[in-house]
Amino acid sequence: MTPRHRTSPAHRARFAGLLLGVTTLAGCSDFNITGWNLSDVAVTAGDFDNVAAPLDRMVVPHRTYEGIISVATWDPSYDYQDVAYKVEDLLGSSANMSAFSTIFVASGTRGLGQRVYNGLEPDDELVSSPDVLKNTREYVKNGGVLVVTDWAYDLVEQSWPDEIDFEGDDTVYDAAQTGEIGRVAADIVDPEVADALGYDTMGVTYDYSNWAVIQDVAPDVRVIVQGSPHYHPDGQTSETLQDKPLMVVFQPPGARGKVVLTTFHIDAQTPEIMDALITAVVGNFQTDGGGTVAVQ
Amino acid sequence: MKRALLIGLWLSMMALAACKPHQVSTDTSGLGDTGDTGPTYQLELSPPSAGQGSSLDVSLTANVSTFRFGETRLDLGPGITIDSITVLDVFDAVASIHVDPDAELGARDALVSVGDKDWTLPGAFTVIDRSIALDPPYAKMGQVLHVSVTGTNTNWADGYTYADWGDGIDVLDFSVLSPGLADARIAVHPDATPGLRDVSVEDGPEVTTLYQGFTVDRAVITAFWDPPEVHQGDSVSFTLTGLDTHFSRDTTIEFWDDGGPNPDIQVTAQTTADDTHITGTIQVSNAARLDYRDVLVTTGDEAVLIPNALKVLDSPPNLNDVVPQIGFDVYRTIDNATGTLQERVQAYAVFFIPLDPPCGSSSQPSDGPRPYDNNGVWPIPPPPDPVDCPNPETLSAGDFVWFEGPENVVPLHKDVIQSTGQIIYWGQDLTLDDYHFGTTYDLHTQGDPHGVPEVLVEKVQPTVPADYHLLTPQFWGDLTVSRNQDFEYTWSPAQTYPDAIFSTQISGTLAADGTPGFAGCIPWDDGDHTYHPSELQQLEAGPVTFSASSFIQGRYFGLPFSRYQTSRSSSTLSTDAQMILQ
Numbered sequence: 001m002t003p004r005h006r007t008s009p010a011h012r013a014r015f016a017g018l019l020l021g022v023t024t025l026a027g028c029s030d031f032n033i034t035g036w037n038l039s040d041v042a043v044t045a046g047d048f049d050n051v052a053a054p055l056d057r058m059v060v061p062h063r064t065y066e067g068i069i070s071v072a073t074w075d076p077s078y079d080y081q082d083v084a085y086k087v088e089d090l091l092g093s094s095a096n097m098s099a100f101s102t103i104f105v106a107s108g109t110r111g112l113g114q115r116v117y118n119g120l121e122p123d124d125e126l127v128s129s130p131d132v133l134k135n136t137r138e139y140v141k142n143g144g145v146l147v148v149t150d151w152a153y154d155l156v157e158q159s160w161p162d163e164i165d166f167e168g169d170d171t172v173y174d175a176a177q178t179g180e181i182g183r184v185a186a187d188i189v190d191p192e193v194a195d196a197l198g199y200d201t202m203g204v205t206y207d208y209s210n211w212a213v214i215q216d217v218a219p220d221v222r223v224i225v226q227g228s229p230h231y232h233p234d235g236q237t238s239e240t241l242q243d244k245p246l247m248v249v250f251q252p253p254g255a256r257g258k259v260v261l262t263t264f265h266i267d268a269q270t271p272e273i274m275d276a277l278i279t280a281v282v283g284n285f286q287t288d289g290g291g292t293v294a295v296q
Numbered sequence: 297m298k299r300a301l302l303i304g305l306w307l308s309m310m311a312l313a314a315c316k317p318h319q320v321s322t323d324t325s326g327l328g329d330t331g332d333t334g335p336t337y338q339l340e341l342s343p344p345s346a347g348q349g350s351s352l353d354v355s356l357t358a359n360v361s362t363f364r365f366g367e368t369r370l371d372l373g374p375g376i377t378i379d380s381i382t383v384l385d386v387f388d389a390v391a392s393i394h395v396d397p398d399a400e401l402g403a404r405d406a407l408v409s410v411g412d413k414d415w416t417l418p419g420a421f422t423v424i425d426r427s428i429a430l431d432p433p434y435a436k437m438g439q440v441l442h443v444s445v446t447g448t449n450t451n452w453a454d455g456y457t458y459a460d461w462g463d464g465i466d467v468l469d470f471s472v473l474s475p476g477l478a479d480a481r482i483a484v485h486p487d488a489t490p491g492l493r494d495v496s497v498e499d500g501p502e503v504t505t506l507y508q509g510f511t512v513d514r515a516v517i518t519a520f521w522d523p524p525e526v527h528q529g530d531s532v533s534f535t536l537t538g539l540d541t542h543f544s545r546d547t548t549i550e551f552w553d554d555g556g557p558n559p560d561i562q563v564t565a566q567t568t569a570d571d572t573h574i575t576g577t578i579q580v581s582n583a584a585r586l587d588y589r590d591v592l593v594t595t596g597d598e599a600v601l602i603p604n605a606l607k608v609l610d611s612p613p614n615l616n617d618v619v620p621q622i623g624f625d626v627y628r629t630i631d632n633a634t635g636t637l638q639e640r641v642q643a644y645a646v647f648f649i650p651l652d653p654p655c656g657s658s659s660q661p662s663d664g665p666r667p668y669d670n671n672g673v674w675p676i677p678p679p680p681d682p683v684d685c686p687n688p689e690t691l692s693a694g695d696f697v698w699f700e701g702p703e704n705v706v707p708l709h710k711d712v713i714q715s716t717g718q719i720i721y722w723g724q725d726l727t728l729d730d731y732h733f734g735t736t737y738d739l740h741t742q743g744d745p746h747g748v749p750e751v752l753v754e755k756v757q758p759t760v761p762a763d764y765h766l767l768t769p770q771f772w773g774d775l776t777v778s779r780n781q782d783f784e785y786t787w788s789p790a791q792t793y794p795d796a797i798f799s800t801q802i803s804g805t806l807a808a809d810g811t812p813g814f815a816g817c818i819p820w821d822d823g824d825h826t827y828h829p830s831e832l833q834q835l836e837a838g839p840v841t842f843s844a845s846s847f848i849q850g851r852y853f854g855l856p857f858s859r860y861q862t863s864r865s866s867s868t869l870s871t872d873a874q875m876i877l878q
Contacts, residue, residue, distance in 0.1 A: 048490070048514060073491045073514070108514075118437060118486055118516050120537060181434065181513060185384050199361065203384025208490065208514045235540070270387045272359055 031251045031258070033222065034196050036283030038145060042100040044087045047108030047117075048208060049149045049265040050074035054278045055104075057271060060285040063100070065090040067109035069116050069123065074267055087111065091126050091155075094135040098142065102282060107150035107211075107265055114173035124173055127154045143256035147282055149266055151177065153212040156261050160252050163221050164245075164261065167213035167233065178231045179211035179263065180238060186227030186246055193224050196280040197273075204229070204246055207268040214245045214263060221250040224281055225262075249281055341406055341420050343507075347427025347448035349397035351379075353390050354421075356408065361386040364410055371407040372421050375399030399423045425449045426504045428497055434511035438486035438518030438539070440468070440592065440599035443510075445497060447476040450504060457499045461510065464488030466601070468556075483592075483601035486518035517541060517598070521591050521605035528611040528689075529582035529652060531564070536593065538572035544595050547574060552590040552601075560584040560686040561608070562653070582617075582652045583686040584608045613691055617649045618748060619860045620853075622739060623867070624699060624706070624723075624757050626731055630873040635772035637765075637871075641731050643723035645697045645708050645739065647748050648688045650860070655685035665799065665816045671827060673834040676803070676812040690718040694742025694750070697721040699757050701737045706730050734761045736850065748855065756853045760846040760869045764790035764798070767823070771842060771873030779832035779877050787844060789823045790869070796848035802827065804840035804877065837877050845870040 041062040043052045047069050055062050067087030072078035087109055090096050097103060105112070111126030126132045136159045140146050148156050154173050157166055168175030186204040194200040204227055213231050217223060225247035230238050247262045260281055266274055279285075338359045346352055356363070356370065363383045370378050370391045376399060379392040403419040431444045445459060454472040459480050461467060465488055469481040478497070492508040519538040526532055536549070545568050551561040561584055566576035574593075591605035622645040629638045662677050692710065699706040708721035723730065737757040743750030767786040769775060777783045785800070792798045798821040806813035815835060819825035846869040854861030 070487070071489050073489060076489050076491075117514055118518070120520060120539065181511070183384075185382070199386045201365075201383075201385045203388045203390075207511075210513075210515050270357065270385070272387050273385060 033190065033192050033224075033249055033258075034280050036145065036258075037286075038101040038283040039286040040100045041102045041104070041285060042090060042097075043104040044090065044106050044109045044152075045072060045078070045080060045083070046106035046110070046152065047071060047073055048151060049107040050267040051104040051106040051147070051149060053267040054271070054275045055285070057275055058279075058285060059287045061287075062104075067106070067111065069108055069110045070118055073108075088126065091132045091135060092129070094138055097135055097139045097144065100144065102145040102147065102285075103139070104147045104266075105149070105152040105155060107152055109152050112152050112154050127158055127173060133159050137252070137255075140252055140257040140259055141255040145257050145260070145282060147260045147262075147278075149262045150211050150264065153261060153263075156259060160250075160259065163218050163250050163252065163259075164214055164248065165216040165218075167215050167231065176212040176214070177210040178233055178235075179206055179209065179213050180230040180232060181209040182206055182230060184227045184229040186225050188224065189226050190222055190224045193277070193280045197276050202273050202277075203270065204264050205268045206264055208265075211263050211265075213241065214248065214261075217245055217248055218250070220253070221245075221248050223248050224277070247277070247281070339408060339415060339417060341417065344420065345422040345424050345427075346393070346395045347424050348395055348399055348401070349448045350427055350429065351392070351394045352429075353392050356389040356391065358387050362410060363387070363389045367411045369409040371409070373404045375423070376404075376421075395423055401425055426502070428495070428504050428506045428509075430495060430506065430510055433509060434513050435465075435482070435484045436513050436540075437484055437488055437490060437516040438600050438602075440481065440483045440594075440601050443480045443482055445478040445480055447478070447497065447504065449476075450497070450499065450502075451475045452478055452497070452499055457497060460496045460498065462493045462495075464512070465493075466603075468601075483590075483599075483603075484512055485601070485603050486516060487603075488512050490514040515540070518600050519591075519593050519602055521602050523606065525607045525609055526561075526578070526580045527609045528580055528584050528586075530580045530611075531577060532580070533575065533577050536574040536576075536591075538574075538593075538600070540572075541593070541600060542571050542595055542598055543568050543574050543593075547593060547595040549574075549576075550592040550594070551606075552592055553585055553587070557592070557684075558585060558589070558686075559655070559684055561589065579653055580608065581655070581686050582611065582649060583689045585686060586610055613649055613689060613747070615748070615855070615857050616859050617652075618647050618691055618855055618858050619650055620739065620753070620855055620863050621646045621648065622699075622757050622863075622865045624731065624737070624759060624865070625867055626728065626869040628869070628871040630766070630771045630871065632772050632774065632874040635770060639728060641723070641726035641728060643699060643706050643708055643726060643730075645693075645699075645721040646719070647691045647693050647741075647855075648718075649691070651686065651688050656680070656683035665818045667797070667818045668820045669817065669825070671815065671817045671831050673806070673813060673815045673831050675806060676814060678812075687716045687718055690720070691747035692719050692744040693721070693748035694744045696742045698740040698742075699723075699737035700740050700752075701732055701735045703732050703735065704730065706737065728763075731759055733759055733763060735759045739853075749857075751855055751857075753853055753855065756850055756863075757865050757867070758848045758850040759867045760790065760792070760796050760848050762789075762791040762846075764788050764844075764846060764869070766844060766871055766873070771875060775873070775875040776878055777832070777875055779835070779837065780829050782826050782828055783832060784824070784826040785842075786824045789821050790846040792821045792846055792848075796846055798844070798846050800825065800842070800844045802832070802835065802840050802842050802875075802877075804838065805836040807834055807836045810836070832877060835877055840875055840877050842873045842875050843870060 043062050044065045044067040065085045065087045066080045066083035068080040113123045116123045166176035183205045188194045188200045223245040227246050232238050249260045251258045340357045342355050365383045368383050375396040377394045381391040383389045401423050403422045406417040406420040408415045427448045429446045452472045452475050457472050459470050464485045466483040472478045490512045494507050495510045496505040517540045522535045549563050550557045560581040562579050564577045564579045568574050586608050588604040588607050591602040593600050624643045627640045657680050663674050695710050697708040708723050736755040739753040739756050741751050765788050790798045799818045801814045801816035803814040815831040850865045852864050
């Protein structure tokens with residue numbers, strides 16, 4: 001694992017200065033997680049996480065940008081070939097991203113890893129693109145909410161390398177993907193979120209192995225859920241992660257938006273908990289009838 | 297190990313949880329947080345059933361805040377023990393249960409208690425008589441592995457019980473170890489859809505299914521083969537690129553078709569560069585079976601199957617390589633019950649391309665008698681170990697082939713062996729009238745524009761010089777011969793001298809070691825010969841076969857356009873009879 005830089009005092013000072021110019025949110029790790037009102041939503045369709053599941057349950061309109069690598073495991077019949085909107089059109093265009101208040105990037109979205117998981121072909125078209133990373137940073141800076149799950153973590157690591165210390169070599173895509181399949185009893189450690197939910201534990205299901213492991217976070221990153229699941233750091237030996245972040249949120253310095261990252265899949269969790277977590281940590285969505293984006 | 301067990305148990309539970317659970321909507325009385333306008337209260341058990349004698353985890357899922365730490369209990373009635381219950385959160389709990397082997401079959405109520413509140417879920421859990429469990433309950437994409445299949449109240453039998461893992465997973469082998477235990481070797485295709493799937497075990501009319509009981513994980517271990525196509529007869533370089541593999545110098549590479557490993561493609565050179573790279577050379581037999589092949593790469597306990605890794609393409613036959621093989625024989629058998637002489641005349645021709653590389657070993661040459669009148673006893677060597685060789689490619693020479701002699705013509709009709717596609721020409725309904733003694737026939741092909749053209753190869757198929765018959769004793773009616781006395785027999789001379797040869801033998805079991813053997817001789821073809829007690833006593837008492845043969849070989853020959861000119865035909869007139877040594 002490569003040692004990570006923590007947020008420097010100078011960095012924090014600069015960030016504090018920027019806070020004077022923002023209107024919505026305040027404070028490093030003290031920003032309000034809950035209470036965000038959100039409307040236009042985009043989701044990417046990736047192979048391993050149907051991030052639209054809670055939105056569908058809550059009847060939240062959203063536009064789907066297809067990003068399937070091989071097959072939508074959550075619905076193998078999903079005919080992604082006919083989806084007009086592609087993930088490259090979303091992350092590759094600052095204008096397109098800015099049309100949405102919230103963007104969910106699903107685990108297994110193409111272009112965000114070292115190579116395709118079932119082959120040798122490279123799959124880093126998006127995450128290695130300076131334009132994509134710039135668009136992503138600008139999006140959050142301008143108030144956008146970015147929700148990233150599991151294998152899409154490289155987008156966060158490359159965009160804000162100082163915020164989250166992922167397992168493995170930070171310079172190698174996918175290096176953090178060492179978690180083991182299983183289920184773990186986890187704690188909802190953020191008081192604000194626990195208060196909003198009314199409970200402070202949740203069973204976290206890792207329905208596939210090789211999920212992205214977080215080792216540590218910068219001070220301005222708020223840990224929402226933490227637990228002690230298993231991982232295999234060397235590819236062979238299984239070890240227990242002690243009280244590691246499983247879901248985090250942070251507001252990058254100078255940004256008006258926020259970044260939410262889950263190491264687990266949204267669609268593999270207990271729906272009632274996930275819907276509540278999404279609402280608490282991401283925001284209150286404008287439900288169908290008032291939305292401006294057609295449901296795909 | 298404990299952690300592995302826990303993961304396994306969890307996976308089983310998770311897998312089962314994904315099946316259609318028995319869902320119970322209960323009266324919400326006692327649930328103050330649901331309210332009249334809240335959602336319908338739902339509490340589910342998953343899996344909703346278990347087999348007698350099984351231990352498993354059952355998940356309890358509520359759609360409103362329900363469970364509390366230390367205050368949640370589950371009662372599934374008599375015969376089911378709740379070993380523990382773990383609350384994961386207010387919506388989820390997991391109970392470890394054991395179903396007694398004699399627990400009453402059928403549906404039963406579940407009683408869930410949280411604090412002082414109780415909910416009865418009518419018929420929420422069912423005890424079934426047969427069930428299966430898998431260990432491990434998951435595999436990587438591309439992985440080849442053994443899975444232990446445990447059955448409860450099953451009666452599996454090897455060869456009659458089969459398992460099905462669904463699309464994208466091949467069951468390479470299914471071995472039943474006991475009525476309730478089997479070992480399955482499965483190959484998960486690299487492109488198998490990740491996720492949960494059903495697994496069924498079929499035992500005659502009985503099918504036991506574990507719904508959503510096996511997870512294809514998204515972790516991939518596989519390899520990629522290049523080149524994707526080869527031609528029959530090719531010797532080509534290959535590269536094998538692994539994904540998360542651990543190749544070594546001991547890595548083995550096999551080529552599989554529908555019937556399993558097929559040795560008609562052989563690795564002739566192999567260099568392992570590192571964990572994920574192997575290069576080398578393969579030799580594809582010129583008769584290699586056409587179509588796709590899987591490649592199985594095994595390194596110790598690690599094995600990956602690359603489905604349809606390469607395709608074997610047909611190579612047009614080269615006439616320069618064609619070898620003819622012909623024969624014309626008469627087989628006689630004396631019916632032991634009636635003394636009737638049963639006679640069969642057989643003529644054949646085949647045009648084939650010898651296997652390249654050669655496959656298998658030829659039969660060990662057997663020792664035997666030498667001319668003339670040198671009696672002896674010899675073992676019959678065992679047949680060589682069977683080798684799975686490809687079927688040599690055969691060519692058509694038209695609809696007919698003829699053996700043409702000065703006095704008659706023997707037509708041979710084209711026949712295609714359905715199972716192999718090989719072409720062979722047979723004489724049909726031949727009798728002794730078609731077999732002219734002392735003749736050397738020409739080989740004449742009709743010709744096939746896509747195979748062997750019309751050719752006439754002169755004087756290649758001989759026949760024995762003359763007919764002969766066994767005269768005394770009468771070789772039928774359980775002819776019994778004492779091993780302690782001379783056994784003299786006579787025949788009408790076969791006129792074999794000097795071009796052919798006449799031989800006899802008594803085939804049975806060697807008294808010395810109980811292995812097959814025979815007493816044999818190449819007698820002067822004068823019509824009279826004797827086996828002596830010194831030879832007969834080396835055979836065990838009991839039924840034996842007496843055989844007499846007249847035999848002749850033809851000249852070396854080949855097709856005019858072929859590089860092979862080493863074919864040599866022969867002809868035999870044999871007579872077999874049964875007798876008893878005592």
